[in-house]
Amino acid sequence: MEAEALRHRLNSALEFEDWALHNDYKSISVLAIYWEDGDMPGFKEEAYSIGTLFATAFHYHVDYYAIPSEDSHMELDRRINSFISEHRDSNNLLIIHYGGHGDPDDETAREKLAVWAALSQGGPTVDWSIIQPKLGHARAEVLLLLDCCFAAQAARNNQNRAIASNVELLAACAMGCKSPPPGPHSFTSHLIQELRDSLAANGSAKISDVALSLAHRGNKYRETPIHFSGLGHGRSTVSLEPLRGSPTDIGRGKGETAWLTLRVSLRDVLSDGLISDIIQWLKARPTRKVAKMTVESVVQATDDVRQFIHEDARGRVAGPTFQQLPTPAKVEVLTAWNDFRSLITALATQLRFPSLTELPRDSARETDSDQDYEVTAGPLATLREMEKGLLTLQTTVQRNVMALPDLNGKRKSLLEAIEDPAMQSLGLTPLLDRRLKALFPSDSIASMRMEHNVVVAQESPGALQSLVHEELRDLGSVLVEYKTYEKPETQSPHVQRKQIERMEERISNLAELLQTQGPSDLHTLKCIQWFHEPENTRFGLVFDYPAGFAGLISLRDLINRPGTDQRPTLAQRFLMVKNVGDALLKWHMSANWVHQGIASHNIYFLKPRGQVSFDFSSPYLFGYEFSRPSDGISLGICVEDFEHNVYRHPTRQGLPSEYQKKKHDLYSFGIMMFEVGMWSLVGSLFNAEMRKDLAPSKMMKIIKLNAHERLGYRMGAAYQRATSSCLDMKFGVELDDAVDTRLAKAFEDMVLKKMEPGTRLD
Numbered sequence: 001m002e003a004e005a006l007r008h009r010l011n012s013a014l015e016f017e018d019w020a021l022h023n024d025y026k027s028i029s030v031l032a033i034y035w036e037d038g039d040m041p042g043f044k045e046e047a048y049s050i051g052t053l054f055a056t057a058f059h060y061h062v063d064y065y066a067i068p069s070e071d072s073h074m075e076l077d078r079r080i081n082s083f084i085s086e087h088r089d090s091n092n093l094l095i096i097h098y099g100g101h102g103d104p105d106d107e108t109a110r111e112k113l114a115v116w117a118a119l120s121q122g123g124p125t126v127d128w129s130i131i132q133p134k135l136g137h138a139r140a141e142v143l144l145l146l147d148c149c150f151a152a153q154a155a156r157n158n159q160n161r162a163i164a165s166n167v168e169l170l171a172a173c174a175m176g177c178k179s180p181p182p183g184p185h186s187f188t189s190h191l192i193q194e195l196r197d198s199l200a201a202n203g204s205a206k207i208s209d210v211a212l213s214l215a216h217r218g219n220k221y222r223e224t225p226i227h228f229s230g231l232g233h234g235r236s237t238v239s240l241e242p243l244r245g246s247p248t249d250i251g252r253g254k255g256e257t258a259w260l261t262l263r264v265s266l267r268d269v270l271s272d273g274l275i276s277d278i279i280q281w282l283k284a285r286p287t288r289k290v291a292k293m294t295v296e297s298v299v300q301a302t303d304d305v306r307q308f309i310h311e312d313a314r315g316r317v318a319g320p321t322f323q324q325l326p327t328p329a330k331v332e333v334l335t336a337w338n339d340f341r342s343l344i345t346a347l348a349t350q351l352r353f354p355s356l357t358e359l360p361r362d363s364a365r366e367t368d369s370d371q372d373y374e375v376t377a378g379p380l381a382t383l384r385e386m387e388k389g390l391l392t393l394q395t396t397v398q399r400n401v402m403a404l405p406d407l408n409g410k411r412k413s414l415l416e417a418i419e420d421p422a423m424q425s426l427g428l429t430p431l432l433d434r435r436l437k438a439l440f441p442s443d444s445i446a447s448m449r450m451e452h453n454v455v456v457a458q459e460s461p462g463a464l465q466s467l468v469h470e471e472l473r474d475l476g477s478v479l480v481e482y483k484t485y486e487k488p489e490t491q492s493p494h495v496q497r498k499q500i501e502r503m504e505e506r507i508s509n510l511a512e513l514l515q516t517q518g519p520s521d522l523h524t525l526k527c528i529q530w531f532h533e534p535e536n537t538r539f540g541l542v543f544d545y546p547a548g549f550a551g552l553i554s555l556r557d558l559i560n561r562p563g564t565d566q567r568p569t570l571a572q573r574f575l576m577v578k579n580v581g582d583a584l585l586k587w588h589m590s591a592n593w594v595h596q597g598i599a600s601h602n603i604y605f606l607k608p609r610g611q612v613s614f615d616f617s618s619p620y621l622f623g624y625e626f627s628r629p630s631d632g633i634s635l636g637i638c639v640e641d642f643e644h645n646v647y648r649h650p651t652r653q654g655l656p657s658e659y660q661k662k663k664h665d666l667y668s669f670g671i672m673m674f675e676v677g678m679w680s681l682v683g684s685l686f687n688a689e690m691r692k693d694l695a696p697s698k699m700m701k702i703i704k705l706n707a708h709e710r711l712g713y714r715m716g717a718a719y720q721r722a723t724s725s726c727l728d729m730k731f732g733v734e735l736d737d738a739v740d741t742r743l744a745k746a747f748e749d750m751v752l753k754k755m756e757p758g759t760r761l762d
Helices: 003-013 042-056 072-086 128-137 151-155 187-202 207-215 247-251 272-283 301-309 327-352 378-402 411-419 421-425 429-439 493-514 555-560 570-591 662-678 696-715 717-728 741-755
Strands: 027-035 061-067 092-099 101-103 115-117 141-147 167-171 226-229 454-456 467-472 476-484 527-533 538-544 549-554 603-608
Touching: 027 042, 027 072, 042 061, 042 092, 042 141, 042 187, 061 072, 072 092, 072 128, 092 128, 115 128, 128 141, 128 151, 141 151, 141 187, 151 167, 151 226, 167 207, 187 207, 207 226, 301 327, 301 378, 301 421, 327 378, 378 429, 378 570, 378 741, 411 429, 421 429, 429 493, 429 570, 467 549, 493 527, 493 538, 549 555, 555 603, 555 662, 570 662, 570 696, 570 741, 662 696, 662 717, 662 741, 696 717, 717 741
Parallel strands: 027 061, 027 092, 092 141, 141 167
Antiparallel strands: 101 115, 167 226, 454 467, 467 476, 476 538, 527 538, 549 603
């Protein structure tokens, strides 16, 4: 499909009349409710105050209703039914504000539901919990603003769901709590002020933001408002914006005042189904501040690979070419390209003629978990297969390009490759940038160095917890990874100083490497700066704390966590292992450095703000223990600690007898695979008595035996064999190039690809 024709198709589909609307709703109506004979006139006054705000500042239609003292429940029920009936359109918004007393509804056998009262003691009442469910039958969306005592009891119901999928509730206080009476400190008074402030600052007011602002400790409102939203269909909260007349009038008004360019990266090859999905996504619930949306260019990852292979040099000045690859690399890339093309053809056939690929139910047969006999079913499965094939193709190209000798020693070649558009489109630029920084670090080790100025007292990192959350002056909320070291007292001050200087240089280089902002499959956060605290004999790497997250946990602590509510599923565990392995492979491939710290206490997960579970699909790799070039000199730091040594190969324990190599990282990765598969720490294999004078070779033998005998039952034979390949460090590679390309391919084929079927088990 030609890019220009595709661009035209997308833009034609995006031309629809709703772009003319400046508001999420065609009509917004308000009903302000109070008691006709209430004992506090302030409730009526505040009903008219908020009604006036909606009428004058937002241009909404406002009605007022006084609940009569006789037949109160029946009359209110009739008015609510009428209000819903008058505004049937699904593009409307109904706002209901109530100001009055609330009843605790706490008599014997009562369920503490929502009850409204005219008087603080006795008097007529309304059982709002019976009326409220009717709002769920309205076609319009409904915003409930309740200013009464025990207001959050409106979220309780004797049915399955009190808050319908078209209703959002902002309550003055929690269940069992009383709200302030009418006046300057009331919920309605503060709500009016928040709406005015938000309208002045943003031109609109999101109810979720208003709720957060009211609940903020800096706000003078004395209670904590409660916010519930049942809204679906792509909208999580109501956004109140002024109505500005008819769509026709708006269309003649102010045109484009600014524009924003976004790049949308696709995991899959563009197909008819995917194009339709993109169009629906772009048209679903667009903010009304967007006047129009057009597609300017279309980039397909598959076409980028094709152009590289066939040496289509459009826009290229210099950079690696397909012809520069050695013959075995060319064969591998061409094989991967042809395999991918065959996959696309097969998947297209399956989508057009699904009956040809369906197997009879009785023909299903059990297979070893590393055999991928799954029949693709439906568009979603097809897209997953496309993603798998495309990622395999891209990784093959990346691995072979990064193995070119000129990119492992020539600064000019690296700089030219980084500027090459073809390398950018193939996802190689971040890898090349990291390689450049690894080979040619900054001249000054002070370029990213900082003073450690803590605003909020730092956490005290545990023995196996190096990553902590801190508030630093000038940087705000960050994550800090501490690296401690020991000063051998037997060494002279001169020798100690030289060793410290070497460590500072290594940390500076590492910080510069981790500063590279790469794609998500690198699974590293951006390093901002580093510091040295000689008085505490430790270094610190400072990382960005991503926005939208609140909380982190290491894989070690996750495994140790009691209960099962936070455990990942089986498919999530396979994906977890694969993603950490991909990150390690990209680290080896790009920096050509060893990691030296692969362990469950150096793998972290973040929790999205407002969510209960951590994001298991995005592990972040830390613990680069004085990482160094794969052919560099080890610092030879002696570590006599069981909890650290259990992750190290015997030749790397204590005072190392062998330099750390990439194969040692893969051994440590095998230990992590064992822990994830067993969902138990490897240290649990050894009791206190066994740990005494335990020889490293004996430790390794016990781990290998347990992996061989126990992993297959829990995770399948393919997972067990992949783990054993890492623990045995047997990948069938005798001779390799300067960047260990054959080892990388063997690890990819024998370990990472074996995880792929398991990621689809859910």
